[in-house]
Amino acid sequence: MASIEPFNRLVRLAARAFYDDISMKGDNQPKTSRGDNRGMAVVVLDALTRRQWVREEDLAKALKLHSKQLRRILRFFEEEKLVTRDHRKESAKGAKAHNVAAAAVASDGPPVTKEGEEKIKMHTHSYCCLDYAQICDVVRYRIHRMKKKLKDELDSRNTIQHYICPSCNKRYSAFDALQLVSYTDEYFHCETCNGELVAESDKLASEEMGDGDDNVRKRRREKLKDMQQRIEEQLKPLVAQLERVKNLPAPEFGSLQTWERANIGAFAHGDPSVADSSRNSQGQYGTPMPYMGETKVEVEMLGDGVKEEGTESGKNGSELKVLPPWMIKDGMNLTKEQRGETSKASKLDEKSEAKDDKKQDSKDDQIIQEEYIKAYYEALRKKQEEEEAKRRMQQEGETIVSDSQSERQVGKKYKREDEDEGNATEQYKLADLNAEAQESGDDEDDYVWEEGSVE
């Protein structure tokens, strides 16, 4: 699941950098200072970072904007490729469906208004949503174009060179080059007086002031350089944020319909945690996140878990707090396997099983193997105990083993023994020895543990 916060930061930075002074005026609106709504664009973008798909009327209400005004801004952002919009005809019922989806998602958003939707008439409603992936591209492209334009002007790139004859002041352009070539030297020569032509520098200067005054040219150049510098400076945070976001998967809400379906589905469970898990299982698709705060925490926890598995450190104290002790047992075994300590054993186990398959009739072999495995698990158990002890030192006071949990473990063990009896073939027994040997060890551990925790 993608974290949305870096992307929201990007949007907010871009809004302030580029849409700060965008004024959304109607054509017939008087251009008085009162009608000046510059900055509104930023407000709208900011509001959208706190929402996903939102009905434009609701957004207008929340922002205390006239819906026409808001629509004008949104249309502008749609053209700027920052916002995706969707329009559809729907009855009040359909609108409610959206509200349900929105309620499943938003909670720091505006209170979802439900008034005036009792009419059965069909209305066209517009929805909008930020298109994060595209925003990244658009912002990057915009910065690139800005820089390139200035650089090209500074380098006088893509400009047609002009030449001037110092003696008769006749001007030529590079298009005349063929006629100006002299075969006696390396220069261009005037067609009328055969004077050596000089290149006229800077198209910009000549554009501004006619024939180039050196001072004007210099000033223009300085202005460009200054502009370049200011771009570097002022866009620094934005560029940094772009860089940060570059390798993150952009939040994807999907189309309005898919988003609604996903969120209604989550909501139907009625339990936010269930909704979360269902969203998780949806993987990439179910990205819709409720309010940003919770999502962030969720992501961080996920990240921690991964880290713990990866770093091979036994100090997973935070995990222990959450999980019941019997789970920790399993988890520990698991991590050990992951560390490759027991992997040898399990492989060996499989091997011996395979062998048994072949020589099921010869009991002697099996007895030897049984002995071997017992010995092996004994050794393994000792090792685990050592590990356990180490760990316990670290976790002291944090772990509490409740009776019910230890009971549950006993129950578990019995169950396995039952299974054992049920399928009393040698092979199964062998495989089960594993569990038995370990569990007997675990039992001991548990007792010690309990005492330890009581202390």
Add this chain to the structure above:
Amino acid sequence: MFFHIVLERNMQLHPRHFGPHLRDKLVSKLIKDVEGTCSGRHGFVVAITGVEDIGKGLIREGTGYVTFPVKYQCVVFRPFKGEILEAVVTMVNKMGFFAEAGPVQIFVSNHLIPDDMEFQSGDVPNYTTSDGSVKIQKESEVRLKIIGTRVDATEIFCIGTIKDDFLGVISDPGAAV
């Protein structure tokens, strides 16, 4: 850019060609007249690929010549601003260099040559980087971008640049030998 288009032309044929091979004569004359020419509108006619239709001939009074309206398909080459072309350098001087891409002449002025390339005069005038690794001289092949075209009725002349990403020498004759 190349285009496959249909053009029309009125061909005048001498009466001595009137006979069983009139059509062949007309086509061969068309090819001779048209291929290699340039019109400002359509660009250079590279090749005629087919004759679509030959209309009814009209005898011109007094001369006996007959005018046939001929519709023909041809491949034309028309350079555009912004287009990337590969061209062969034909001349290098202090002001820049000239290059040819088929029938099109292109001039690249020295301010559109990368700043790290310096003009070196001598027997073989050239533009060379300071470390000598890249050299533009006569017969060098360069990839350039057209930044301006001047289209006359019978001529197209282009201004190019090699001061941009992925432009410049693509093979130089010195290294190839």
